[in-house]
Amino acid sequence: MAVEIIVDRNKCIGCGRCYDVCPKAPLIWKKDEDGKYYAYDVEYCHNCKFCAGRCPTKAILIKVVKPKKRKEEKRMK
Numbered sequence: 001m002a003v004e005i006i007v008d009r010n011k012c013i014g015c016g017r018c019y020d021v022c023p024k025a026p027l028i029w030k031k032d033e034d035g036k037y038y039a040y041d042v043e044y045c046h047n048c049k050f051c052a053g054r055c056p057t058k059a060i061l062i063k064v065v066k067p068k069k070r071k072e073e074k075r076m077k
C-alpha cells in the first residue's frame with residue numbers, strides 16, 4: 001500500500017513505541033541522531049496504524065497516497 005508517514009519532530013519524544021509495535025519495524029523505522037524516530041522506508045508498511053495508535057504524543061500521521069495517474073489517463077480518452 002502506498003502510504004506516507006509523517007512524524008512531527010516537535011512532538012516525538014523518542015520513546016520507540018512506534019518501532020516496538022510495528023510488524024515490519026526494522027524495514028521501516030529509524031532513529032535519527034537526536035533520538036527521534038522517522039519512517040525511513042514505507043514500502044513495507046501495510047497501514048495497520050499500530051504505530052500511530054501507540055504513539056503517546058500523537059506525533060504520527062499516516063496518509064494513504066492514492067494513485068492519481070490512472071484517473072488522469074482515463075480522462076484523457
Ligand code: SF4
Pocket residue numbers: 007011012013014015016017018019036037051054055056057058059060
Ligand atoms: S511512538 Fe511517537 S513519540 Fe514515540 S518514538 Fe515513535 S513517533 Fe516518537
Ligand code: SF4
Pocket residue numbers: 005021022023024025028044045046047048049050051052062
Ligand atoms: S502503519 Fe503498521 S506497518 Fe505501517 S509503519 Fe505503522 S505499525 Fe508499521
